[in-house]
Amino acid sequence: MPDSQKIYLKDYTPPAYLVDTVHLTFKLSPKSTRVISKIRFRPNPDSDSREFFLHGEHLTLIRAAIDGQECDPAVTDKGLTAQVPDAPFTWEAEVEINPQDNTALEGLYVSNGMYCTQCEAEGFRRITYYPDRPDVMATFTVRIEGDLPVLLSNGNPTASGDGWAEWHDPWPKPSYLFALVAGDLRNHPDTFTTKSGRKVDLNIWVRPDDIDKCAFGMEALKKSMKWDEDVYGREYDLDLFNIVAVDDFNMGAMENKGLNIFNSSCVLASPETATDANFERIEAIIAHEYFHNWTGNRITCRDWFQLCLKEGLTVFRDQSFTGDMRGHGVKRINDVLQLRGRQFSEDQGPLAHPVRPDSFVEINNFYTATIYEKGAEVVGMLKRLVGDDAYGQALDLYFERHDGQAVTIEDWLKVFEDATGRDLIQFKRWYSQAGTPVLTVTDDYSDGTYTLNFKQETPPTPGQDVKQPQVLPIAVGLLGANGDEVQKTVVLEMTKAEQSFSFDGLPAKPVPSILRGFSAPVVLHRDTDNTERAFLLAHDTDAFNKWEAGRDLAKDSLLRMVTDGAAPDTGYLKALAHVLRDNTLDPAYRALLMRTPSQDDIAQTLYESGHTPDPLRIYRAAETMAQAKAQELQDLLPRLYAEMHTPAPYSPNPEPVGKRALQGAVLSLLTRLDGGDQARAQYGAADNMTQQFGALACLLDAETGAKELAVFYDQWAHDRLVIDKWFGLQVAVAAPEKAAGIADSLTKHADFDMKNPNRFRAVFGALSINAAGFHDASGASYRLLADWLIKLDPVNPQTTARMTTAFQSWRRYDEGRQALMRAELERILATENLSSDTSEMVSRILNG
């Protein structure tokens, strides 16, 4: 990828022209939609440039006029330029676009007979000529003409008639928040009264068949609206809030002003078709998109380098919301599992980039775990450092000072500096420095004083060899020999490369509990032993560190099994049995304690300690460990399974969800002992998808579920979202040597449709997370994925580019596998007319 295509943060210049008002008329037609725009421009007093450039791609310009005079702009495949007055003027244009053939799913496209849009980040330029950048904010008035019963856009409806509707959004917004939907849709209506007493109409719009799957999403929306009022003091600002479900969608959901558009998998749920995990995810995503109304829409990003400004903050807000709804301990563990699984591996490979990148070719490639999840960790650290009250004051100031503006990370940090008097210059490195800091800790004790000695070091990442020390909030507690807490949690603020902290007046050497609540996104190294880990698992008062101690025991055992051929550690198995019997512990928490660290996590840990991970050995160790757990717990499992029974009817509330999580973890071990009898019984009796699908997964994993798999397909053939699960599961649990073959045969199934991102991801996302199957030494999975990425690229570059990350850890493995993966990456890169999205990703993976 030539550097000439790169865009740099340092090159930012303000727009030459600003927009006050936009009027758009859409004359909908599947293959030839006309878009008529009337835009009021004025010269930007903050810009020296008077070059008038409008973005535009895949548009056919029919006519253009300035102040009513026809004009003849210079058009390229990126946009147009024209001579304009040095004073306010009105631009008019008519363009033709082809939504039917728009398989990239950016701009305006047709999905199952329904028109919808996706404009973030740069899709609006596929709708009409416009300064398609987030720092141009304007009010939009939209008229839609089309022979479909439901015609929606942003803001409030102003007028409608047979075959047309008009909308006005009074809040200035950037073009990436524009949305239009037209289709034969049904609505699930409700209302919400804001704290100042304004009534807001709420709707979830779906295809007629899905109308019975909206109730949960609606409840989640109302809870989110209430939570943002209670916790952040933010009220909704229009008379109407619409959510629409669409089947073909590249992302999870989109926060368009007043008209959120959702991937149907992230909003539709009924007990029969959605699992507990689906319900939780839907609640979180509805909250996330709703919270964007203030953090993203009312205050937006100056440019796309600031993406973490809206995403990091909004993820942090949705995580807090879920914690409030469902329990903070379990939520934090799940978030850290996600962070380590996705973000740490990104940080440790060729795709590592700062939370605020310095350059990009395609912004679509930067909707990453680093921007979202590490971005959220950075906000969490800021809150930990300044305290809850000061955080609240800083956020109030942020909303007051920047409402209606497009701002930067500097503006965001300035608000905290002004509200708290703190200097955040060093803290700002979290936004500019890539990589996960490694925090090494040693301790000593003498004369009643206990000292912790910390050392931080961030490994080099592509383009950043030398790193500076970061500000690390390290939450620490100390335990006495009997398990009592002798020092409650304190937050130590580390700012130097090496730093020590002492605790006085301790009669004996305590056991430290370090990085409580995972207070900073770092890799913690401490030379410790399993006695101390078992002690913390039994006694730590911090939910996160208690769980972490159990996970460290499991990981230590697995690593020794892989490297030395050791047997599963009996100390770990006995400690696990002990905590599983502890009925004072929340079932959801116990379910997390039962989970084995992922095979990818073990591979990464081996790689970091100088070993070459063998995916097959890791897989076998994980299997042996699971079998050993089943044996060790065989007396406890049937009892625990029975205790976790949840009475009908199904409820997605936290308590029954936790019970089913533990019951499911127990069932997977029981299946190793009883040949699948219990799982078959559960499959037959299940009245909800969590238990039906959980049982099916256990049976397939034990290679004894062929009959149920066929029955499952027949039962759910009509439901796209359930059939996505059917596709994904078969690949996810396939034995290593069979995974590629199963994935390949599924692509030949009549229901496989590569144009549907959910279906494509169901098969190939599952293949890439089946670690031993993906890395099968034959290279069959590598070849299969590369074949399909090459096929998908001309259809949907965005989804193709994202799926290339399956190869991001290629350098971890042995020479044979490296050569196989490199060959596939080079084959993709050599493809004629490869999109810039995919080309940028593959180049970075190969060369980073």
Ligand SMILES: [Zn+2]
């Ligand atoms: Zn978001």
